[in-house]
Amino acid sequence: MTKPYYPYSQYLKEKFGCKVYKVTLDAGFTCPNRDGVKGKGGCTFCDQTGSSSRAQDRRDSITEQIHKNIERQRKRFGAEKFIAYFQSFTNTYSPVERLKSLYDEAMAAHPDIIGMSISTRPDCVDEEILALIASYQTPDNYICVEYGMQTIHDRTLDLLNRCETHHEFLEAFELTQKYNLDHCIHVILDLPGESWEDQMETADVLAKLKVNGVKIHLLCAMEKTPLAEQYLRGEWQPLDKENYVQLICDFMERLHPETVIHRVAGNGHHQHVVAPLWLQRKMEIMNEIDAEFDRRGTRQGDKCRFMGENSARTEETAGVF
Numbered sequence: 001m002t003k004p005y006y007p008y009s010q011y012l013k014e015k016f017g018c019k020v021y022k023v024t025l026d027a028g029f030t031c032p033n034r035d036g037v038k039g040k041g042g043c044t045f046c047d048q049t050g051s052s053s054r055a056q057d058r059r060d061s062i063t064e065q066i067h068k069n070i071e072r073q074r075k076r077f078g079a080e081k082f083i084a085y086f087q088s089f090t091n092t093y094s095p096v097e098r099l100k101s102l103y104d105e106a107m108a109a110h111p112d113i114i115g116m117s118i119s120t121r122p123d124c125v126d127e128e129i130l131a132l133i134a135s136y137q138t139p140d141n142y143i144c145v146e147y148g149m150q151t152i153h154d155r156t157l158d159l160l161n162r163c164e165t166h167h168e169f170l171e172a173f174e175l176t177q178k179y180n181l182d183h184c185i186h187v188i189l190d191l192p193g194e195s196w197e198d199q200m201e202t203a204d205v206l207a208k209l210k211v212n213g214v215k216i217h218l219l220c221a222m223e224k225t226p227l228a229e230q231y232l233r234g235e236w237q238p239l240d241k242e243n244y245v246q247l248i249c250d251f252m253e254r255l256h257p258e259t260v261i262h263r264v265a266g267n268g269h270h271q272h273v274v275a276p277l278w279l280q281r282k283m284e285i286m287n288e289i290d291a292e293f294d295r296r297g298t299r300q301g302d303k304c305r306f307m308g309e310n311s312a313r314t315e316e317t318a319g320v321f
């Protein structure tokens with residue numbers, strides 16, 4: 001059945017013609033928002049593993065992690081090809097020589113690795129790093145950079161202890177376009193203090209930029225995080241499922257129809273989620289999103305305000321709202 005949005009699984013199938021899965025890696029990075037360079041304690045929602053690949057043992061080499069993970073994904077999903085996914089913490093936060101050595105190892109680790117996806121903070125890339133990442137792009141190698149943007153609103157980023165600004169995201173995005181790198185932008189819905197209109201503004205900026213991909217998260221409390229403590233003290237309540245379904249449909253209606261949706265539900269580490277627990281019922285949520293689009297008679301992009309425009313220059317976009 002055709003989805004009312006453009007799912008990542010469809011994008012991969014169209015691109016590679018076979019079942020492709022990401023294999024998550026923990027390369028032992030840290031984050032400037034944890035080691036004191038930009039902040040301490042991390043973002044309020046980030047757990048001790050850097051929002052990440054808990055399944056991995058960071059004592060294993062990249063090659064060992066890739067081999068173990070490929071075996072698992074083959075058995076579980078019948079996956080045929082694999083993308084090495086540098087997921088934990090900030091995967092560009094090291095000298096370029098070390099980055100090169102880790103990325104080289106990942107690309108050479110297994111014959112069924114067809115590329116890399118590298119997750120990072122927008123303020124942790126520069127010309128040299130993106131040039132290195134772009135150097136792995138060939139007709140046979142797929143390379144993607146994933147940025148944790150979360151929201152376009154700086155006041156929310158402050159509340160999250162993010163220690164970066166939306167302007168820094170726009171600068172990283174412009175450089176990423178310069179190197180013609182595929183990209184996926186992470187956003188979080190139901191962030192503290194954000195109205196429906198605030199969240200729709202974030203969707204509109206992503207539509208205006210015509211970003212390649214978006215991974216949509218709902219704010220959730222993982223164990224041992226400041227957010228979980230707030231929840232246990234009764235200071236924060238997660239959104240309920242019905243309202244989330246409404247909100248994410250509203251959000252996707254405003255995105256560009258060609259933007260790939262990397263995720264709409266679930267969390268890779270469900271055993272460590274404190275709240276909301278319903279978030280783990282991934283299939284049920286996905287079915288309810290489909291049903292809601294069906295009830296509305298709409299799909300992704302139906303309320304996009306920027307149809308027909310090319311990917312905009314970021315300084316123009318910054319002044320739109």
Ligand code: SF4
Nearest residue numbers: 031042043046050089
């Ligand atoms: S930037 Fe990422 S890794 Fe660093 S504290 Fe925030 S969520 Fe965690």
